Amino acid sequence: MRGHINDRSAATPPAWKPTPLFLSLFLGFIMSSFLLSFLLLGMTEAVLAAGDLTKYVLTSTGSENGGNTFPGVSEPFGMIKLGPDLYTGSDSYSGYQPTGVFTGFSMLHESGTGGAPKYGVVSQMPVMGNVSNPLGDHTDKRAQADETSVGYYRSSLGSGITVELGATSRAGLYMYTFPDTEEGKNVIVDVSHVLPSFRGMGLGQNYLGGNISVKEQERGGLRYSGSGSYDNGWNRSPKWTVYFCGSFDDSSATYRTFLGSDLTGSTLVKYSEDESVDSTARLGAVFSFTSSSVVSRVGVSFISTDRACENLDQQIPKGTPLSKLTSDTRKHWQDQVLSKVTTTDTNLENLQRLYSSLYFMSLIPTNKTGENPLWDSTEPYYDDIFTLWDLFRCTTALFHILQPTAYEEYIRSLIDIWRHEGYMPDARSSFWNGATQVGSNADNVLADAYVKGVRGRINWEDGYSAMVKDAEVVPPNNDDPRDKSGSTKEGRSALPDWLQYGYITPRFGRAVSRAVEYSANDFGLYQVAKGLSKDADADKYLNRSRNWRNHWNPNATSLGFSGFLVPRDEDGFIEQDPLSCGGCYWADAYYEALPWEYSFNAHHDIDELVRLSGGADTFVKRLDTMFKPGADGSDTGTLFNPGNEPSFTTPYLYNYVGRQDLSVERSRSVAKSKYHPTPDGLPGNSDAGAMESWQLWVMLGLYPMTGQPVFLIGSPWFSDLTISLDDGDGKKKLHITTTGGNEDAYYVQSLKVNGKEWRQSWVTYADIFAKGGSLEFVLGPEKQDWFTGPPPPSPASV
Structure with a gap:
């Protein structure tokens, strides 16, 4: 044992003088042992990387x-x-x-x-x-x-x-x-x-x-x-x-x-x-x-x-x-999915969470390249997209990182569907666009790809034209009985109000939810227009991306707070209880989420959202209320819905107001209590892997801000993770390590990015993903103000 070898109280052998032959043999032994240890270390890493991960x-x-x-x-x-x-x-x-x-x-x-x-x-x-x-x-x-x-x-x-x-x-x-x-x-x-x-x-x-x-x-x-x-x-x-x-x-x-x-x-x-x-x-x-x-x-x-x-x-x-x-x-x-993320950790439940989630987020969309009966094309074709409303916040950003070749094909497929059918899908199956729930969120996905430098064989002029079609042309009404106010097939059917008023009246279903997402969609157009040097378009869509503010009623109150997103018409704001969304369905003002949830969803304009909410301290208290048991009127339930996409980003918004520790605490608590690797282990519908990809980001210790090259910093669950970032020789990797962490010690104490001390609660795609890199976390049981740098950017705020 190591302690015994270093025990100075052990008996001392008689002194002796080493001979030249002994020194030669001894040095040879040391070098051989070093080489053997080096080879064994490499073999261990190779075995860990190549081991059967399907068993998890x-x-x-x-x-x-x-x-x-x-x-x-x-x-x-x-x-x-x-x-x-x-x-x-x-x-x-x-x-x-x-x-x-x-x-x-x-x-x-x-x-x-x-x-x-x-x-x-x-x-x-x-x-x-x-x-x-x-x-x-x-x-x-x-x-x-x-x-x-x-x-x-x-x-x-x-x-x-x-x-x-x-x-x-x-x-x-x-x-x-x-x-x-x-x-x-x-x-x-x-x-x-x-x-x-x-x-x-x-x-x-x-x-x-x-x-x-x-x-x-x-x-x-x-x-x-x-x-x-x-x-x-x-x-x-x-x-x-x-x-x-x-x-x-x-x-x-x-x-x-x-x-x-x-x-x-x-x-x-x-x-x-x-x-x-x-x-x-x-x-x-x-x-x-x-x-x-x-x-x-x-x-x-x-x-x-x-x-x-x-x-x-x-x-x-x-x-x-x-x-x-x-x-x-x-x-x-x-080879194609599980080995993209490897670790030497042995916690069985965490390994099951990790690899089961990777599996389920990779079942659909379906690659039907060569099987499209509707048109001849040299472009890839992906189908069974359910739906970008569910996927754009978490899944597509992770899809890009883990499957860069398939992801580029996927973007090309979205654009090719526009070429032949007139609109990109928000959802698609059996070769038909359908079930556009709120915004035209293919715009968000394309913008996210563009700002992260995805080029390859993508025709970005066509991609931008497809986005402009969503932003400017009202799709024909498909008379869906769930909502007859406009098309549920594709595009943005509430554009008439959006273009005329800068807000959406109740004559269109899901009016408030659409206003929030149309703003984010227009921000996506701004990002691509700026990159393509279409300056006039960029200015127009940046201004339009702020229209969510037109639904903010500073006098709406709930649970001691003032200011929420509410319905409005030509006569002004309409009275709305922020704790109620009516039926939360297609014909209602809010879709599948409460006004409380949607009032945190202007993620491209966070600085303005914080200001309207009453400042940083009040914003923290509002976030705390989202996670307070009983705030929803039940005995133990919360306003934060762990199985609902409009809630996904909310735990990480603490990063914008100097409380990264609370982002870690809230996200980890939700993932630990509401997600499990069991048949009943999801807090709601998987939504084609959306739930699983959210859990993956929590475990990785990062969170993507779609449409921006920004990732908010959380706290990794593993002592080490290696993420392969290409489909080629596997040389481009992101290494994530933690020291000092356990189930009770998970707050960030310090962080190094690519070997340098890091003082921001966010990183960019260029920092760690574009060429690979490293994140070295020191974790502990106490909350620390380890970041003193600028907060994450709020690009639409002025």
Whole structure:
């Protein structure tokens, strides 16, 4: 032991004189030991960096309690998301429910979405016995809890059937194990299968027609192919079509196609021996087997059945074992996502939080490059964007840092959608813009990319033109019953008021929320116009970015404070209780957040917000009130909503008024108490990874101010983190270290940035991300005023 070696009370050996030979051998030993230690250190770091990080991903995290995450099988940003569909009489947004009955296992899903379910198509359902009516009730119960891990999913059904799943980016594999009995063993392929919605409001998906054909394969077994057309879902999309190509390689396979309809509970079905069926009626095929072990491979395309078969044969050739698919999928996640952030820390729960969050923020959007049926383009194409209103605050900034190549493709895709459809999406799925909730927040995303120097193959003149379209041209009204005051499809439908008055009247839904976000959107245009030397435009949009102030009523009061964002019309401010947002829905003045929450959301104009709020000391007290238990009128609840995007930035606003310690305290408390790596571990809907990316920023000890190259400083949870900042040779890295930290000692005592003492509670993209860098934190149990430099910038304030 080290203490014993240095113990001067130990017995002293007799004196002796070293010989030259001994000195030579001794020095050689020292040098060899040093070299060995150096090599072992390098090997240790390599092992830590290359170790299996997928074991820390809990793929069931957030799948219950309204998190709506997808626990099935997918590659990063993969088109295929293969998993179970369960029926409970309520919406299964990702297909999954912890209770209910299985209705099928389908190829396409989304993760963490709300509004209404989407997809649940290209389905198979295993059934025991004689299938006299394939459209009858062939649901099955869960015999035991599903097993899920990265690249693998297993369900055990009440009938005794086991279903195991694996997938690539554009194909999937089903492995069925039926009970070894004489009872019939079948798989129903129902082309009309979709995830239903029970919410009303006309958001339920509809099957519109399809076709299926079955042929014998040359080397035995059956191959089926066809297509299905559908519409609607959360983005109210018109007709879209998916093509499929599936194989049952078992030589015992037989089939019957079917055609029928389900009318008010009375199902009329006609079986057929035809090889091909094409109809607007419900249709499909029943495949039957004598074998107890059956494998099915299925490819998917949005272009053609031939493309679907190509995807199948290229990605899952006949004979591919499930174990290889699982191993390959885990490697994709390891190499493309998880290894972007490494640490030597061993706290299991923190590792599970870290890597599970990285996993879930990387399921969607979907990379459908080469699979867009609407136009020919050399540009990338990304779909299933749910939604930039949810993602622009945290997720897209982290997407940029961790996936710079995919992020540039994503920006190019947004601009290319504008080229061909007239507007960038705030949300998009099945090749259709839809569900623009508040602002045109693609503007924020493009501005964030621009000010951080993202160039590559992006045409920024086109990008700016797409932003100007949002800022100047009213989109046609799509007559959404949720809000008929203007388009919910794309753009900014409340522009008439915005351009005429500089505020938004109640004749438009979500008026106050829109005013806040239109201001931020216009600030995004200012940033890009300034960079492109469009000085007149820059001045115009900077002035427009201050229009949120026109909704600030200094006489509105709540909980002892004066001044809040309220509705207004031509006659002035409208009385509003800052503790109420009415229904907080599409037709209300505020969307999914209280006036209290939105009154902290002018993040580009914070200095003015602080002034209007009564100064720095009062601003701190207002922030404190957001986190005060019972302030919302309940016994323990807070005005801060941990599962709500308009609340995301609020804990970090303390940085602007000299209380960085409270930013650390509040954000850490929320993340520790409201987020957990468990099935019920999210405080609300994942919103396509928005919740997970917020938690990641808290753990990293930084927070992005979207549209500005600014990151507010928090407090890291790990003793060391290494973030890979490129998709090339991996040489560009950000190293984050902490000393002195533990569960009770997390306040920043001092900080070095790139080896230099740092006195600001913020850093820029150029400081640590553009070329890599280092952050060295010293943490402790006491609050310290370690920063004496200028506060974070407030670029729109004058």
